[in-house]
Amino acid sequence: MNSDPVPSSSPAFGTPAHPIRLNKLKSIATRTSILPILLPxxxxxxxxxxxxxxxxxxxxxSPALQSLAAFVGKNCGSGWREEGLAERVxxxxxxxxxxAGGGVIVEEGKGASLKAILQTLEGNMSGGRIVDSKLTPREGPGRTTNAGGIPSLQPSNSMVSNDHEVDELEDTLAHPRHWVKVIEAFETPRLTYNAEKKHFEVLKFKPSLFPNPSHKTTLFRDRYNIIHQRLLRNESFQVSLAAGGIPALRRSGSSFVRSQAYRLTPVANLLGRSGTSHLLLGLLSISPTGELALTDLTGSxxxxxxxxxxxxxxxxxxxxxxxVLVDGVYEEEENVRGSALGGNTGIGGAIGGRxxxxxxxxxxxERRDTSLGMNIHEKSQDIxxxxxxxxxxxxxxxxxxxRGSRMRQIQTRSLRDVHDGMELHRRLKIVIMGEVNLDNMKTLDALKKVFGQYNEMxxxxxxxxxxLIGNFVQKAIINGGGQGGSIExxxxxxxxALVLSDFPSLLQRSTFIFVPGDNDPWSSAFSAGASSAIPRHAVPDLFTSRIKRAFANANSQLxxxxxxxxxxxxxxTSNPSRVSLFGPVHDIAILRDDISGRLRRSAVSVGDSATTEMEDVAPSRNATAGLEGDDRMQALEQQSIGNNSNQAYPSTVQSARKLVKTVLDQxxxxxxxxxxxxxxxxYASALQLxxxxxxxxxxxxxxxxFCVTYEGCHAMNPGKFIPDGDFSTMTWxxxxILKNRGRVKEDRF
Known part of the structure; x- marks a missing residue:
């Protein structure tokens, strides 16, 4: 604010001078005036x-359209069509x-407020245009938090004001590793599916390790709602007006054979319909009486x-x-365990009968491109x-x-590299090693051999x-010293860190990701290696300082x-976690869990399957080491058709397919x-697939x-880096990434 050049009219009495606010006058004079119009x-x-x-x-x-028409007519004036002001607004x-987390239908309601959005927008407009660039932060390689509470991308340490500057910033990040981002489970956006609006919303409340008991119910309700809407989007559940009757449930492979549309029946609607056939969707659970039950939002x-x-x-x-989906017949009984009267609601919302x-x-x-509502293989994205x-x-x-279309363009450009006048195409590969037990000296020798191979490329x-995926020790770390203490x-x-220091070129040009297991601290301090609560945090910094120092020393030499x-x-990072490459183009989920053993122990016997189980014994390790996912499935079909007496190879492949199908279907x-x-x-939303x-x-x-592809998702299990009983072989x-195919590699050291 400039000083007033005019002196006070009464200096003797100290009359204060009132300076002229030149900055305010200039801003008022430069503001463009708009003549409002009445826009139908x-x-x-x-x-x-x-x-x-x-x-x-x-x-x-209709009310939202009326509000927008009045807003555009008032703030854009006669240039709303010719100058394209209305479309930008x-x-x-x-x-x-x-x-702001609004639903599919733009209207005043429980979600976002259209009135509040227009009020905020009006204060940042001049001459029919939006002048405040901070109103809608652009997406880039850094992270920020948008108005809806969901973390989004924004250039690091800079404010981008227009699309041209964003493009220039992204063009400078030519190397693929600029776009590698590891997302911990505790940083994943916490989303919930709103069944009324049929849209995902951001959870507003602050997460806690000691939440309200109602949040446990919300956990299973969200899982049910997501699966239910996924089923209704399936072609087999698209109800036709000409469809009559309910067909028997038939499946071929991984997809339904559609003869007629399927119809789901809520559990509560079974009352009074004894002897009729129905198709139910519900949660397998154990009832208070110890019997197997099926539960949905209406009852069990x-x-x-x-x-x-x-x-x-x-x-x-x-x-x-x-x-699960169960097709069967409802039978009503007069005396039912856990129910006062047959056909009435009993304990825990259970209805009588069976x-x-x-x-x-x-x-x-459901395939990824179907869930996202677009075909990602097409060059022109139809939105x-x-x-x-x-x-x-x-x-x-x-x-x-x-960001999908833009990120694919950046991916294509970043894979081209000019070296000595020749254009080379980079390969995007990730090396995955599981159960890396560092307390085994053979593991360190094997790591030297693997790192040496890639260092020569x-x-x-x-x-x-x-x-590198844990467990990083063979036995659980118990806080208290001994052979399983913190010092060891x-x-x-x-x-x-000493092994990694021998390969400074890898440390300078690669990203190393460490995912803990159940034996790693600090959860193992109270779980003793048993299943701890997930998601779980990363290995504490207390144990990793020497490795970080090795990376710092290697980078300082270049x-x-x-x-x-x-x-x-x-x-x-945490367990589980996500790795994103080029934004939403490549999404890699990582989970460390011995889930197959837990499935074998808790599996439900269906019909006569108890006598024909093939997975009660762990399969052979070398049976599928040299084949990729598609080749394995072909081999399994040929083996089954040819009635080969050697059952080791088909059972191994089938166990892998069975495990992947179970997890991804859920x-x-x-x-x-x-x-x-x-x-x-x-934090249950971080576990969603x-x-x-x-x-x-x-x-x-x-x-x-194994490496198996199911519905476009490539599932991989690295197994143990050094298999049990074989101390001269390593497997990884x-x-x-570009081919979306993994390959099991095996070598001796």
Whole structure:
């Protein structure tokens, strides 16, 4: 504020001078005036439809359209059509509505407030244009939090004001490792599915390790709602007006054979309909009387599976805590355990009688591109109203429809490398090693051999990342000293730091990711190696300082001014966690859990399957070491057709397919009751596998390594890095990100 050049009229009495606010006058003089007009809603409707419906997949209610027409007429004036002011304003309103957690229908209600959005927007407009660039932060390689509470991307240490600056910033990040992002389970956006709005919403309350007991009910309700809406989107459940009757449940492979549309019946609607056939969707659970029951949002009923058969036969595991589809007949009884009167509601919402299952299976899986409502293989992204959840940012790295097309362009450009005048194409590979027991000296020798092989490769063929998965010790670390004390545990990582220091080139040009197991601290201090609550935090920094120092020393030896590659780094993440590459283009889920053993122990016998179980014994390790997923499935079919007497190879492949199908069909990394595998209620959304990731690393040390593709999701199990009983062989997986295929590799040291 400048000083007043005019002196006071009465200096003797000290009359204060009132300076002229030149800055305020200049801002008022430069502001462009707009002549408001009366804009009918019908005139604005085509522009609003093109912006909200075709571009953002939203539906405008009539009152909302009236409000927008009045707002555009007042703030954009006569230039709303010729200068394109209305379309820009409507696009900003739609983005703000999405970020505020609004539903598919834009209207005043329980969700986002359209009135509040317009008031905020009006204060940042001048001359019919939005002048405040901070109103809608752009997405880039850094992270920020948008208005809806979901973390989004934004350039680090800079404010970007327009699309041109964003493009320039992204063009400078040419190396693929600039776009590798590890997302911990505790940083994943906490989303819940709103069954009324048919959309995902952000949870507003602060998460806690000691939440309200109602959050446990919400955990299973969210799982049910997501699977239920997934079923209704399936073609087999699209009810036709001409469909009559309810067909028997039949499945072929991993998808339904559609003859007629299926109809789901709530459990409560079985009352008074004894002897009729129904198809139920519910949660397998144990009733208070100790019997197997099926539970949904309306009630529960005792389940009889003595005459049922699996679809497909022996194709998946069934255990309490899983959601299943059961086709059968309801039988009403006069005296039912847990019920006062037959046909009435009893203990825990259970209805009288029993449901005799004829066929049972898990809910059919849904491909990733179907869940996102678009075909990601097409070059031109059609963002019309195709349904799906393409606008939802599930991981905080940007949604598929917002960033997918742009990220694929950056991926294509970053894979081209000019070296000595020749154009080279980089390969995107990840090396995955499971059950890396650092307290075994053979493991350190094997790691030297593996790191030496990749250190000799050309730069464009080296892996962008190494994933090392625990347990990092063979026995649980108990806080109290001894052979399993904290000092010995830190010494294991100190020895690993010495091994890594021998390969400075890998430390300078790769990202190392460490995922803990149940034997690693600090959860093992009270679980003694048993199943602890998930998600669980990373290995504490107390034990990892020497490895971080090795990376710092290696990076200090390389001049970063001459290369565009980011420095090498080591990341200690949670279990489970996600790895994102190029935003939403590549989504890799990582879970360390011996889930196959838990499934074998808690599986439910269906019909006569108890006498024909093939997975009660762990399969052979070397049976499938040399085949990829598709080749394994082909070999299994040929073996089955040829009636080969050697059952070791087919049983190994079938056990891998059975495990992958079970987990992915459930859409959850931990489909168990809380008594078998505890889950932190407020962080349960981090365990969701919906939409399906592009790849799923399921580190299970109790079964053989495998690579299997199911419904477009490539599932991999690295097994044990050094198998039991064989101290001269090492096994790991090399995953090609662009081909979305993994390969089990084996070598001797």
């Amino acid at each position: 809603a019908a005139t604005l409707r085509p522009v609003a439809f093109r912006t909200f419906t075709r571009k953002h997949n939203l539906t405008l209610s 409507l696009d900003e309103v739609a983005k703000s509505w999405r970020k 009923i005792v389940l009889d599976l003595s005459h049922a058969h699996m679809i497909p036969e022996n194709g998946a595991w069934l255990s309490p805590g899983m959601f 449901f005799v299952g004829i066929s049972i299976c898990g809910p059919p899986c 019309s109203s195709t349904g799906g959840f393409g606008w939802v940012d599930f991981l905080g790295v940007g949604s598929e429809r917002t 050309p730069l464009q063929d080296r892996p962008v990342s190494f994933v 545990y830190k010494e294991c990582f100190d020895m690993l 001049d970063r001014n001459q290369i565009s590659e980011p420095p090498g780094e080591v990341i200690w 859409g959850n990394m931990s489909p168990f009751p809380q008594s078998l595998r505890p889950v932190l209620w407020d 919906y939409p399906l990731p592009t790849a799923f690393i399921l580190a299970d040390s109790e079964i053989a390594p 997986i090399e995953y090609d």
